[in-house]
Amino acid sequence: MLELAVLGSGSSGNSALVCLGETRILIDAGLSARQLCLRLENLGVAPDQLSAIVLTHEHGDHTRGIDVFCRKRSIPIYGTTHTCAIVRENVKSEVPWHHFEAGDDFMIEGVNVESFSVPHDAVDPVGFIFRCNKSSVGVVSDVGHVTRMIIDRLKGVNTLFIESNYDEVMLQNDTHRPWSTKQRISNRHGHLSNDQAAGLVSAVASSDLTRVILGHLSSDCNAPDLARRVILKKLESDGYPNVQVECAMRKDPLPLCKTALESSDPAENASEHISEEKPAKPDQVCDSTIVSADTPQVSVEEWSQTEWAF
Ligand SMILES: [Zn+2]
């Protein structure tokens, strides 16, 4: 079964990890190389063991660690042709680039990766769905508005990572940003508000959805409790009160967790080809309270902001 961890999420850096046994796929590399290594090691994953890095888009908070991280190790990087063309300008190390077009599906060591276009202020931004035979993870990071295609592609996933960037009232009341910046954040190629994220979750929720992770939260125009409450309220009103909702923050990585409930049929579970997995409790996908106890806290470096959003 696929597992998902979030190494960090926010305007200063984004990276997540999808695993299927020995297959380890990093989604974006927007943390510093040092932080990427530290946080992977905290998850028990040696940085050299990565199977691939897949890129959602070229913004610095999703790519800034690539150059240094890849100097010592040869890890294939998958991105759309347009995204790779821009990222390559800032990567001096020798990297095996793998281009795809938005909408393509491809395999990485037993994991099927589906890509699809999303609206965002980048050259060719995409979302992903990772699948193996028993589980699926949808990942939509920066996205300005919800499209019919996004809903159609994400429908039925077991675990969903989406951004929930800002609370509309807090953004409107913010006194630090000029109106032009606020408008760029909230326009159709900016970022999703909590209410927009709730609308997307509601549109794709099904009985197969077990977990929602909210990411890219603004540090001063949002709050984890608020974002979580908005999404939970929507899920409850839609008849999905048991979906687990967590926030991924820049300082607090989320540990590897299974992305779907295990089948109660032992024969089905046995058909999975992952041998080293520990059995999950049938009624638990992941307990977010484990995070602070089991995950060593790592300091977060200050990065310059290269994205206009926050
Ligand atoms: Zn972006």
Ligand SMILES: [Zn+2]
């Ligand atoms: Zn971003």
